[in-house]
Amino acid sequence: MNAIGVAAMAENYQRFDPLAYLQNNYVAPRANFTSEEFVVPWKLRCLADAFATGKITGHTLIDIGTGPTIYQLLSACDYFEEIVATDFLEVNRTFIHNWVHNEDKDGFDWSPYIQHVCKIEGKGEPWKEKEQKLKKKLKKILPIDIHQPDPLGSLFSQPADALISTFCLEAASPDRPSFDKAFQNVTRLLKPGGHFLMIGALEESFYLAGEVKLTVVPLSEVDIKESFAKNGYRIHDFHSYKMPPTLKIGVDDVQGIFFIHAQKFA
Ligand SMILES: C[S@@+](CC[C@H](N)C(=O)[O-])C[C@H]1O[C@@H](n2cnc3c(N)ncnc32)[C@H](O)[C@@H]1O
């Protein structure tokens, strides 16, 4: 592991501003729900369809690098008893805690996301019921460091039934070897036969989150597939989305997004 690079990343993340990050990525015009052609409906569809197979279920799902977002957990909450959110930064863990406990007067409005997921899941579930269900299942919000051999430390002994991670490993690693090592570290959190859903950036090298510019490890589709294959996973599904020029607004240089559903060999 590149200890100096990892330490520099950690130092940079101290200036990560959750609200600025949400503003850059999760509000209009970038967050457009009017057509499945737009990236946010595309991401939510990938997750809803994966969970709708019924193959990804169990007691505990861990979200690696939750950040200040919950959209990635909306379709999972029907299939797991317990959802564990994790993040490196206390400011993000507090953001999620405040959303769960309705303690965020100036909090982020996730209702468009929840309403969209209820619509595409087609179960006629009122969005406020889904919101309450997720809040009830989000039972732990833990500190994590993907660069540690045991990312959750002693806080979590049992391997999880499933992992999910969105835009974390490539955005938290200083270089490809550190990314690969972090991938091995998080794989230890998953039980054999468990499923891993990952959404991430393709060929991105930086992103902004307020005053700070964070570096990202540029990854290709081949890189991602190789990472899963060489770490003992069977790939069930892979989709990618090419970022249209209209969505390139300077807050990052992301070229595309990938979705992968893989299963750890038993
Ligand atoms: C680009 S954000 C992704 C947030 C969210 N999952 C999403 O989909 O938008 C990257 C996240 O990785 C977290 N992170 C940074 N360094 C980390 C580390 N060493 N271990 C785990 N998470 C880390 C950051 O705090 C941040 O929340």
Ligand SMILES: O=S(=O)(c1ccc2c(c1)CN[C@@H](CF)C2)N1CCSCC1
């Ligand atoms: O869902 S996204 O594809 C998305 C969402 C989050 C991120 C990126 C992209 C790219 N930079 C990542 C930094 F790690 C964070 N999206 C980008 C276009 S507008 C809506 C949000």
